Amino acid sequence: MMLPETAALPPHRHPWYAHLYVQVLIAIALGVAVGHLYPQAGAALKPLGDGFIKLVKMIIAPVIFLTIVTGIAGMRDLARVGRVAAKAFGYFLFFSTLALIVGLIVANVMRPGAGLNIDPATLDAGAVSGYAAKAHETSLVGFLLSVIPDTLVSALTDGNILQVLFVAILFGIALTLIGDRGARVVSVLEDISIAVFKLVSILMKAAPVGAFGAMAFTIATYGVGTLANLAGLVATFYLTSLLFVLVVLGLVGWLCGFSIFKLIAYLKAELLLVLGTSSSEAALPALIEKMERAGAPKSIVGLVVPAGYSFNLDGTNIYMTLAALFIAQATNIDLTLGQQLLLLGVAMLSSKGAAGVTGAGFVTLAATLSIVPTVPVAGMALILGVDRFMSECRSLTNFVGNAVATLVVARWEGMLDKEQLAAALAGKLPPVEDLPTGEVAP
Template sequence: MGKRLTYYILIGLVAGLALGLAINGYYDDDGGPGTKFAAEIAGYFSIVTALFLRLIKMIIAPLVFSTLVVGIAHMGDTQALGRVGFRAVAWFICCSLVSLTLGLILVNLFQPGVGLAIPVPPVDAASGVDRAAFNIKDFITHIVPSSMVDAMAKNEILQIVVFSLFVGVGITAVGEKAAPLVRGVDALAQVMLQVTNYVMRFAPLAVFAAVTATLAEQGPSIIGRLAYFMGTFYIAMGLLWCLLIGVCFLIVGRRTALLVKYIREPLLLAFSTASSEAAYPRTLEALDKFGVPPRIASFVLPLGYSFNLDGSMIYMTFATMFIAQAYGIPLTIGHQITMLLVLMVTSKGVAGVPRASLVVIAATLAFFDIPEAGLLLILAVDHFLDMGRSATNVVGNAVASAVIAKWEGNLDPLESPVIDPLPAPSGHGPRVDRDSFQG
């Protein structure tokens, strides 16, 4: 069933490409009534994608809370939790530096903004991106939820992680008295995994609608005008994938090939919907299938969604330098190193901020006196770039979880029972290796 779902998603992707281009080619008339009608059609298709993403958001909060609390409770002691947390944060920082540096090196190598064949927006043009959406003070205070109900209602993953940490550590301290609560939260996790299976059945339709809507409205022309910029950025992401998977191979070994196999479906889902969040439940299941104990995956993965967005990292340096090149603004090596460090700090506060990468880029442009209007150059193709960024984020967090599980010496043997990608025809829920919760 898992392979069939992947094939259905691929079919939806290809069908969406064909229908989207057909609608745009038939109705597009350079801003006339036909173009507006194509945009209206795209709006109707977007309803399907929006519904699917809302279904995903519906299950994210209880899934993160239940799996993380159970994972911490089964770690047995706060020392193990601290060790895993330290290793996760250290890995995230190293990966962020590598991603930012790789983007900086490759944008200087490819020079996609030099000699741009399209008009550069006036320096005083408004980009429409609100830089006030992020600042250090708000980020620090925003980490701790004022209300767990509010954090869950808004799907604030970082706040949910903080609250879950407190609950999990509290359960560990209470000990046997909290056993009924652990069983209840464990049952909630299994129910949410089952609900995930139901929701994922709509994924092919959502992918079809998302791709159709995007191409019906945008058409292939905008891609053509910025093809070199997009192509070089995808080359950069491909190299980052190779680097991440290569490091994983050095640490985890030949078993890394299985990780690549298991994350194909969540990766494809993230790419086609341009949403890392849409792939979260399936990534969690793929890691369990690979052998990462739920107590580690359920801790590292949500933390990674807040601090380890490798696709967004490489995009920030790449896009910022592209805009500087387009305006002919030279940046010295010192400026570029400073930019890398600024992005390294500010990017850690973008969790939950809409269009987070663009917000951080806008703030960075202002810091170096680069016209913020340059964002208008990439806004038109940002959705297509976001598809690659989202897929890269899935790869980065899957690799992080596998590596940390290996460091902990807790990768389950391959013969262990794992979660089935979809429920069996008999209607039974997903099978879970109960022993893996014990590490």
């Protein structure tokens, strides 16, 4: 869809308090205050956060399905679809592996678990038994089979992102192969997508309420004081993730002609939403819309973003190797270079096996440790209390990583509108709510 001329739109400046990112930021601050000062009331606000995330998950499947189907069918070139998918997965594999290596190096240099001298026999294995059991259920073969839904329709009702992706790709290819009849269906789906994205913008108005409830519950339940016990690990993880985003992804962005700082500023509302809800899924529909507005074509956005949510988990991968070595150091277990490389290899596989699982970071860590018996799975009890705080950082890093991946793949394909990207990152595009009726984000 062509970008409306900005000059043709009447100037419309919203007051500062009307911007979503300001409202979410205020909601997060209030949530922290309520959770800390009134923990009982804060814990009772959990349904607000849960309810908002359920609202967003309700709309994720239709958004992904419509975006992918209309994008692939509109492309009318199956060879290009395959090429885009190959480039995206090549990118995912390289940077996911790099994130694992970065976590491994930082853990060896900073040694956040050294000196704790924990006796593995004293750890409460029961505290993490549920995660370990779920990890055993998510083998690589089981994961591959789970991508295939029971029925064509159940892919849209079960909420499994990969199943939606699988069905949407097949349906988009089918529409491409039937020619003009398929074009008529695509036209109808494009009209439906306008209504669906308008629904997304309506649901996003509840984001501050969801962020408030989720943050109040987190602080009330786990307490800010919990961070003090394992401050070294939490600080190391946040710093490592920040450096990965600013240095590694920043370099990638610079090579592709955009600034990582401007991209973060462009996505500030979505990042604050991820921070407040501790879920990157909460901002998935908005990320798809924002990437299209930034000049990436719908066909590429529809493939890269949903696939990246399962396969391009930079923050989760950093966490896995860093946390695994932290447990080893805390329990005075010295891992040889060979054992660490084995840990790295297993983590590469297990991170794909548990893709799409709720609490994937903790589950993938359990899967990795259960296969590498040198480090006790019971050691996960050491970080259980602060995992919620690290989950927010994982989600933020994963989110930024997928935004960068989308722009990079679009650039590789020569389909990135550089002028529109520059306008978006400079804040010169009209707000979505100011677009004429019937328009979707360009």
